[in-house]
Amino acid sequence: MTSQLTTLATAVAAEDGRLSVFGQDPWWLILIKAVVIFIVLVLLTLFNIWLERRVVARMQHRIGPNVNGPFGLLQSLADGVKLALKEDLIPKAADKVVFLIAPVLAVVPAFVTFAVIPFGPEVGLPFTDRTTPLQLTDMPVAVLFVMAIASIGIYGIVLGGWSSGSTYSLLGGLRSSAQMISYEVAMGLALVAVFLYAGSMSTSEIVAAQNPGQDYWFNVVPVPTWYAVILFPSFLVYVIAMVGETNRAPFDLPEAEGELVGGFHTEYSSLKFALFFLAEYINMATVSALATTLFLGGWHAPWPISFFWEGADSGYWPVLWFFAKMFVFIFFFIWLRGSLPRLRYDQFMAFGWKWLIPGSLVWIVLVASIRLVTLEGGVDRTYMYAAAGIMLALVVLLFFIGDGEGASDTDRGLATTDGEHDLAGDGVAADDFAGGFPTPPMPTGGAVRGAAAPLTFADRTSRTVAGSAADSTTTRSDEEK
Numbered sequence: 001m002t003s004q005l006t007t008l009a010t011a012v013a014a015e016d017g018r019l020s021v022f023g024q025d026p027w028w029l030i031l032i033k034a035v036v037i038f039i040v041l042v043l044l045t046l047f048n049i050w051l052e053r054r055v056v057a058r059m060q061h062r063i064g065p066n067v068n069g070p071f072g073l074l075q076s077l078a079d080g081v082k083l084a085l086k087e088d089l090i091p092k093a094a095d096k097v098v099f100l101i102a103p104v105l106a107v108v109p110a111f112v113t114f115a116v117i118p119f120g121p122e123v124g125l126p127f128t129d130r131t132t133p134l135q136l137t138d139m140p141v142a143v144l145f146v147m148a149i150a151s152i153g154i155y156g157i158v159l160g161g162w163s164s165g166s167t168y169s170l171l172g173g174l175r176s177s178a179q180m181i182s183y184e185v186a187m188g189l190a191l192v193a194v195f196l197y198a199g200s201m202s203t204s205e206i207v208a209a210q211n212p213g214q215d216y217w218f219n220v221v222p223v224p225t226w227y228a229v230i231l232f233p234s235f236l237v238y239v240i241a242m243v244g245e246t247n248r249a250p251f252d253l254p255e256a257e258g259e260l261v262g263g264f265h266t267e268y269s270s271l272k273f274a275l276f277f278l279a280e281y282i283n284m285a286t287v288s289a290l291a292t293t294l295f296l297g298g299w300h301a302p303w304p305i306s307f308f309w310e311g312a313d314s315g316y317w318p319v320l321w322f323f324a325k326m327f328v329f330i331f332f333f334i335w336l337r338g339s340l341p342r343l344r345y346d347q348f349m350a351f352g353w354k355w356l357i358p359g360s361l362v363w364i365v366l367v368a369s370i371r372l373v374t375l376e377g378g379v380d381r382t383y384m385y386a387a388a389g390i391m392l393a394l395v396v397l398l399f400f401i402g403d404g405e406g407a408s409d410t411d412r413g414l415a416t417t418d419g420e421h422d423l424a425g426d427g428v429a430a431d432d433f434a435g436g437f438p439t440p441p442m443p444t445g446g447a448v449r450g451a452a453a454p455l456t457f458a459d460r461t462s463r464t465v466a467g468s469a470a471d472s473t474t475t476r477s478d479e480e481k
Contacts, residue, residue, distance in 0.1 A: 019139070019140065019204070021122060021133055022133065022135070022137050022139075023137070025132055029130075029132060030136070033136045034115075034136060037114050037115070037136060038111060041111060041114060041282050044281075044282075044285055045076075045282060045285070046076040046077060046080070047073075047076070048281050048284065048330055049075075049076040049079070050065060050072060050073055050075055050076050051330070051331075051334065052334045052337070053072075053075070054071075054072070055331070055334045055335070056334060056337065059338040059339070060338065080274065083271065083273065083274040083277075084270065084271055084274070086270045087269065087270065088269060088271065089267075089269050089270075091164060091166065091267050092165075093164075093165025093166070094163055094164050094165045094267065095162075095163040098159050098162070099163040099164065099267075100272070102155075102157075102160035102163060103156060103160065103272045103273075103275035104275065105152065105153065105155050105156030105159065106153050106156025106160070107156070107275045107276075107278055107279040109149045109150060109152045109153040109156075110153060110279045110283050110286060112149050113149050113150055113286045113290075114136075114286060114289065115136040115137055116135070116136070116137060116138055116139065116142040116143075116145055116146060116203050117135065117203060117286075117289045117290070118133070118134065118135040118138070118203055118207055118293060119134040119135060119299060119318070119319050119322050120133075120134030120135075120299045120316065120318035120319050120322065121133065121299070121313065121314070121318060122134075123315060133204070134316075134318070135203075138202055138204045139202065140200070140202055141201045141202075142201060142202050143194075143195075143201045143206070143290075144201055146286075146290060147187075147191075150184075150245070150283070150286070151180075151184065153279065153283065154181075156276075156279065157173060157176045157177075157247075157254065157264050157276075158173045158174075158176060158177045158264075159173070160173065160264050160268065160276070161173020161174070161176065161254075161264035164264075164268075165267070168260045168261045168262070168263065168266045169263065169264050169265070169266045169267055171260055171263070172254045172255060172256075172262070172263025172265075172266070173254070173264045175253050175254045175260075175345065176247065176263070176264055179244060179247070179251070179253060179348070179349070179352075180244075180245060182244075182349060182352040182353060182357075183241045183245050183352055183356075184241075184245060185352075186240070186241040186352055186356035186357050187237075187238060187241035187242065189237070189357065189360035189361060189364060190234045190235075190237040190238040190241060190360055191234070191238070191294065192360075192364050192367075193227075193231045193233075193234040193364055193367040194206060194227055194231060194234060194295070196364075196367055196368060196371050197209070197227060197230065197367070198210075198227075203293050203294075203298075206293065206294055207293060207297065207298030207300070210225055210226050210227055210297045210298065210300075211225060211297050211298070211300045211313075212225060222303045225297070226295060227294060228295040228296055231295070231367070233360075234295075234360075234363065235291075235295045237356055237363075238291060238295070239329075240356060241352075241356065242288075242291065243333065243336065245283075246280065246287060246333075247280065248280075248284065248333055248336070248337065249336060249337040249340065249342060250336060250337075250340040250341060250342050251342075251343065251348060253342065253343070258342075264276075284330065284333055285326065287329075288326045288327075288329035288333075289322075289326050292322060292325040297325075299313075299319065299321055299322040300313050300318065300321065301313055301318070302321065302325075305321075365391075366391075
């Protein structure tokens with residue numbers, strides 16, 4: 001027990017020593033750092049919009065923006081000017097105060113979360129003898145700070161949908177609140193394993209924990225130290241949760257155009273709509289930067305660069321490695337948008353609550369057990385791994401049993417005509433809307449292919465809209481008679 005307390009005290013002292021470099025900068029240097037982060041995020045948003053349009057255009061065999069500026073790089077700026085010059089409308093049914101505050105509540109937390117993201121090590125300032133870390137600030141609970149500030153941004157979307165006085169906006173806001181609560185739980189659970197391994201919730205400490213003195217197998221192949229490899233299940237859960245957290249396709253259900261027109265921002269225009277747009281892209285950069293920090297070693301150079309170049313982690317070079325890793329995640333966002341269709345809402349929520357959250361809880365138990373055995377010893381790992389395998393098998397079995405009981409009649413292939421289903425195969429029909437997710441009844445005789453049937457009105461004898469060429473000929477012949 002005494003040795004454990006001594007080890008804990010040493011770790012706390014080392015952490016305090018690393019965190020002591022923060023809070024020593026003069027006010028003008030802090031202001032410069034804040035302004036630089038603001039400018040970088042705005043420029044990064046303009047570039048990400050251009051990159052997304054170009055990449056999706058390539059995936060769809062189109063050209064994309066290529067007129068405004070070299071390679072179309074100024075297209076995002078032109079779109080921003082267009083939004084600024086549009087008419088600013090406020091619906092009559094809207095709560096004006098909340099309607100105006102909501103976009104601000106969405107965009108401000110998106111900027112604030114970058115305050116604790118480390119872009120590089122401690123460097124010397126040009127033309128001075130002062131050194132400063134390439135990070136605005138850090139704290140012992142920096143990751144919790146990011147999660148808390150990101151939660152405030154949810155209020156902007158929810159209040160924007162509620163205050164618009166529109167049914168579409170209200171439904172979009174409600175969807176957003178349920179979606180973000182669900183996937184924030186999964187995201188937080190994914191980070192618990194990182195805290196257990198790093199022994200800290202400080203972003204700079206987590207980066208340092210992933211990059212100890214690098215060991216190599218056969219003096220060539222690096223021993224994995226990044227948490228994306230060591231804690232791959234946590235990394236997978238985080239990547240899925242960060243897409244749902246940012247309302248990006250295929251999880252962009254709060255702004256589903258097909259059924260909600262635009263969702264929570266349907267009634268917004270001009271600069272207020274631009275703020276929501278800006279918040280979405282900055283949040284995309286925020287979760288990408290956090291994933292880089294927590295799982296990909298942060299600003300440290302990846303192998304084999306670090307193997308061949310000893311100075312890759314010194315000076316301002318780490319900023320390049322950090323943004324290179326971050327753009328990998330941003331490209332992943334774009335790739336998903338150009339590849340996958342939007343999920344159904346009940347499937348999306350069921351996936352979060354039935355799979356991600358229970359799976360994360362099981363994984364945390366396994367990680368905690370492994371860490372206990374590693375630090376304490378005295379437990380036969382063979383039995384522990386066997387118990388872990390049995391637990392995972394039971395969890396997967398329970399998931400499949402639940403899905404089998406809750407499967408809809410349509411999924412089982414038991415659909416009959418007139419919207420009825422033969423549940424037990426005994427000829428007894430059941431109502432489509434008796435329970436579960438409502439499914440529209442099938443037309444008599446099965447699905448109809450081709451043009452729709454002509455419309456017929458009670459006060460008219462002729463049909464106004466022809467469904468096919470044959471129907472059109474029949475209608476014209478009737479009119480001639």
